[in-house]
Amino acid sequence: xxxxxxxxxxxxxxxxxxxxxxxxxxxxxxxxxxxxxxxxxxxxxxxxxxxxxxxxxxxxxxxxxxxxxxxxxxxxxxxxxxxxxxxxxxxxxxxxxxxxxxxxxxxxxxxxxxxxxxxxxxxxxxxxxxxxxxxxxxxxxxxxxxxxxxxxxxxxxxxxxxxxxxxxxxxxxxxxxxxxxxxxxxxxxxxxxxxxxxxxxxxxxxxxxxxxxxxxxxxxxxxxxxxxxxxxxxxxxxxxxxxxxxxxxxxxxxxxxxxxxxxxxxxxxxxxxxxxxxxxxxxxxxxxxxxxxxxxxxxxxxxxxxxxxxxxxxxxxxxxxxxxxxxxxxxxxxxxxxxxxxxxxxxxxxxxxxxxxxxxxxxxxxxxxxxxxxxxxxxxxxxxxxxxxxxxxxxxxxxxxxxxxxxxxxxxxxxxxxxx
Amino acid sequence: xxxxxxxxxxxxxxxxxxxxxxxxxxxxxxxxxxxxxxxxxxxxxxxxxxxxxxxxxxxxxxxxxxxxxxxxxxxxxxxxxxxxxxxxxxxxxxxxxxxxxxxxxxxxxxxxxxxxxxxxxxxxxxxxxxxxxxxxxxxxxxxxxxxxxxxxxxxxxxxxxxxxxxxxxxxxxxxxxxxxxxxxxxxxxxxxxxxxxxxxxxxxxxxxxxxxxxxxxxxxxxxxxxxxxxxxxxxxxxxxxxxxxxxxxxxxxxxxxxxxxxxxxxxxxxxxxxxxxxxxxxxxxxxxx
Numbered sequence: 001x002x003x004x005x006x007x008x009x010x011x012x013x014x015x016x017x018x019x020x021x022x023x024x025x026x027x028x029x030x031x032x033x034x035x036x037x038x039x040x041x042x043x044x045x046x047x048x049x050x051x052x053x054x055x056x057x058x059x060x061x062x063x064x065x066x067x068x069x070x071x072x073x074x075x076x077x078x079x080x081x082x083x084x085x086x087x088x089x090x091x092x093x094x095x096x097x098x099x100x101x102x103x104x105x106x107x108x109x110x111x112x113x114x115x116x117x118x119x120x121x122x123x124x125x126x127x128x129x130x131x132x133x134x135x136x137x138x139x140x141x142x143x144x145x146x147x148x149x150x151x152x153x154x155x156x157x158x159x160x161x162x163x164x165x166x167x168x169x170x171x172x173x174x175x176x177x178x179x180x181x182x183x184x185x186x187x188x189x190x191x192x193x194x195x196x197x198x199x200x201x202x203x204x205x206x207x208x209x210x211x212x213x214x215x216x217x218x219x220x221x222x223x224x225x226x227x228x229x230x231x232x233x234x235x236x237x238x239x240x241x242x243x244x245x246x247x248x249x250x251x252x253x254x255x256x257x258x259x260x261x262x263x264x265x266x267x268x269x270x271x272x273x274x275x276x277x278x279x280x281x282x283x284x285x286x287x288x289x290x291x292x293x294x295x296x297x298x299x300x301x302x303x304x305x306x307x308x309x310x311x312x313x314x315x316x317x318x319x320x321x322x323x324x325x326x327x328x329x330x331x332x333x334x335x336x337x338x339x340x341x342x343x344x345x346x347x348x349x350x351x352x353x354x355x356x357x358x359x360x361x362x363x364x365x366x367x368x369x370x371x372x373x374x375x376x377x378x379x380x381x382x383x384x385x386x387x388x389x390x391x392x393x394x395x396x397x398x399x400x401x402x403x404x405x406x407x408x409x410x411x412x413x414x415x416x417x418x419x420x
Numbered sequence: 421x422x423x424x425x426x427x428x429x430x431x432x433x434x435x436x437x438x439x440x441x442x443x444x445x446x447x448x449x450x451x452x453x454x455x456x457x458x459x460x461x462x463x464x465x466x467x468x469x470x471x472x473x474x475x476x477x478x479x480x481x482x483x484x485x486x487x488x489x490x491x492x493x494x495x496x497x498x499x500x501x502x503x504x505x506x507x508x509x510x511x512x513x514x515x516x517x518x519x520x521x522x523x524x525x526x527x528x529x530x531x532x533x534x535x536x537x538x539x540x541x542x543x544x545x546x547x548x549x550x551x552x553x554x555x556x557x558x559x560x561x562x563x564x565x566x567x568x569x570x571x572x573x574x575x576x577x578x579x580x581x582x583x584x585x586x587x588x589x590x591x592x593x594x595x596x597x598x599x600x601x602x603x604x605x606x607x608x609x610x611x612x613x614x615x616x617x618x619x620x621x622x623x624x625x626x627x628x629x630x631x632x633x634x635x636x637x638x639x640x641x642x643x644x645x646x647x648x649x650x651x652x653x654x655x656x657x658x659x660x661x662x663x664x665x666x667x668x669x670x671x672x673x674x675x676x677x678x679x680x681x682x683x684x685x686x687x688x689x690x691x692x693x694x695x696x697x698x699x700x701x702x703x704x705x706x707x708x709x
Contacts, residue, residue, distance in 0.1 A: 049535075050526070050527070050530075054530060054635070054636070055534070055535040055537065186680055212679050213679055214679070217636075217639065218640070218683075219627075219637075220435050222431050222434075222556045222672075223428055223431060223432075223675030223676075223679070223682060226424065226428060226675075227676065229555065230423075243537055243634050243636065243637070246537055246631075246634075247631045250631070250632065251630070254547050254558045254560060255549055255555045255556055255558060256548060256555055260555075271536050271537075272537075274537075275536055275538060275539055275632055275633075275634065276539055276632070277539045277540065277541040278539075278541075279547070
């Protein structure tokens, strides 16, 4: 009787079975290869799903998911389905970098999207550049991402801070006055936004009466507002975003400062307006995308699609950022029929978004020289109550093309170094 | 400049009163139960969201009365289920528990009410400044200070003159002896914890009218409250009150000269006081008032 330690000799039946299995494998292998072809193409998305930017980040992810569903329903990318892997940067640079490495090294993503926070986006861009992964910054605005720190593999969907300032400055100057006082969030985004607006103001012949730097997450703005009021400006410009902006505007209105000076800002978002009481929804601002665009192709469908997955609520600019980022990656990959990062990054230069993706009246394309999307600015005034819809809280007066608000390519400081 | 300074000192006192309300709740729990409640900011958020949810049914004033009580009930349950089993262990356990609880509460509120902030409207007569010159003294801020004053007065009266208060103070000094005298220490701790959470709930219901109501609202308010306790001296409620007012004024005055340092100044003040007087201003181990 054979013990477990004794080696067994192959008998004839075993050899026959082995030969049959080997033959079967060679017949079956095309199916194995076919199954491999169906392996999803992975897109990594990093956004601050927790923290002060959680609301806008979650909307970016929702927009991206909608795009993934649409693309998969239409046949995917290069015949393969796409899969979105979402990670939380928690508004922290270290966490963002760690998540980027995890997505690229462990999850083997082909593309990267993110982050809302400019500082995190810049840090992630370093990682994606090192790993040669095509990366779209969906919602981080600071100039340098497509300026002095631009990279061959990094494109951006949202506006730069300079584009935002350029779209509103002259209107604010002509309608509200020439002495401006800034309330500025004390990090990369705030600094570049304030600098851009102050530069515009100097060109127009106005003066800056002061610039209050407020830490991210400030809850009480009264000390800064006391200083702003003492400087007697024509306009108080509120630059913080998210809950900081909500706190600041609520307090301005409660103090009655909007009776003493005009209150306005540059970038405004639907998420923030909806979080404010009606009396705090005041001033001239710019939106980066707005949902109520009668007659513009594709907008109604996009609004209806988002309403279905968003509890009946309309899309915001953030939904559009996520949606556009995914469609850009899929569109260029299908056009070039490759996943090679360098080839795709080159093809994205001057890549124009089709009407059903751009969802705005003006031409919308990625500029080859700095990798910035030339997207429109929707300039107008906040409304205390919605006229046609409870969420119609902004009246769009002008839709200005990205080409008209963006500094010339030569002025951005971007010099793209392509890999050898 | 003098006027600006005066403005900011007054403004700092108003903000400080709010910090003091938060810090008193923290201090109550820390003194008796030896629990560093990192979830205190979370309970503040719960208070704010409950007030927001019930306002359509009971109005602003009804919500202000009911929301802190409901928050305290939640606090009572949390103490009984999660905190109580950890009393016999190293205080690090309860610290880690409340640290985790803070994240659970933040994500829980985000799950229930959504990540997007909620608009909270206060009665119009409170939402305007009392004078053109002192524009930062609005009806609502004055009302907040009045509410904080009343709440603090009630807490001090309760601790000094009622049987429950005397037992809490005694137990803070010597828990074993109080237990040996037949006092139900378990219930005493639960009620004390709920009392501290009541103050957090009240702070949340008040803050919702002043700040944007969103799941991370408590995060920025928690650290100043801890600093207020440390400056005032652990174990002293009066010290906590003074600590809250002091950091409010220091922050306001710094904003005149160096706005960017207005938050950092709290930490500098804490470091200076700890160097000069390591127990804090009025701190003495086991002292209540």
